[in-house]
Amino acid sequence: MSAQMKDFSKNKAFLIDMTKCTGCRGCQVACKQWNQLDAEQTEFFSGEGYQNPPAMSEKTFTRIKFRDYQKNGQNEFAFYKEMCMHCNEPACASVCPVGAFHKTEEGPVIYKAERCIGCRFCMIACPFGVPKYEWSKALPLVKKCTGCYSRVKEGMKPACATTCPTAISYGPRDEMIKEAERRLAAHPNRYIQKVYGKDEAGGTSVIYLTPLPFDELGFKPVTLRPLPGYTWQALRLVPAAFLTVGGGLSAISWINHRKDRLKKEREAQAAQTSEPKED
Structure with missing residues (x-):
């Protein structure tokens, strides 16, 4: 079924206005707290900007990406909230052979860990590079933004949208698009005249306004066509191989991580036995 025939009227969407973002990173903190995500040790990274951590x-x-640029001879900062785009027709769901990804009628694309076989084709298919793998665990899962689905289905706003004081609006997707277009018309000199996410990849549930060209901010060029059409053409001829390779990759990953974990345990035990005892 084409994107034009599908009904996305119930979808909620994020409208992120980067002219209003102050770079406070409150959204990052709220996301960590609501999803009970561990902190991670990072280092200051200035190769791509001044954001920390350096990647999702x-x-x-989610994280705030920093971009420095010059305007009228002065150094300026621009900020860009990076997160799952929650595509109307998500590529991650189209390539998953076991239905671990699902587009909800409220908008968020959710992940069902109990179905995952660890093939990681979702990571390859996503045009925005969103799904991440738990490389640090012996039995890894795929991780990504859930759109705070547990909150949204109860009528609440996502944690990041609730926390942000200025830049993030959240509501029915058609209303968010209308609001974005209203701002473009009211302030033509403030924004690049484009609503990013309205049509990209067939449309997404995260849309952006920005004063700078999207490519300068690090946005990836994405086809306007829904991506499942491409992924299905590539995968429909090899379903058996698809499943076999996915299962094989999962088993190899599990074995390798188990070896690493056992090695670390042996090293820790050896260190404990070699420590001098106190009198």
């Missing part, structure tokens, strides 16, 4: 991970579902 199994422990970081």
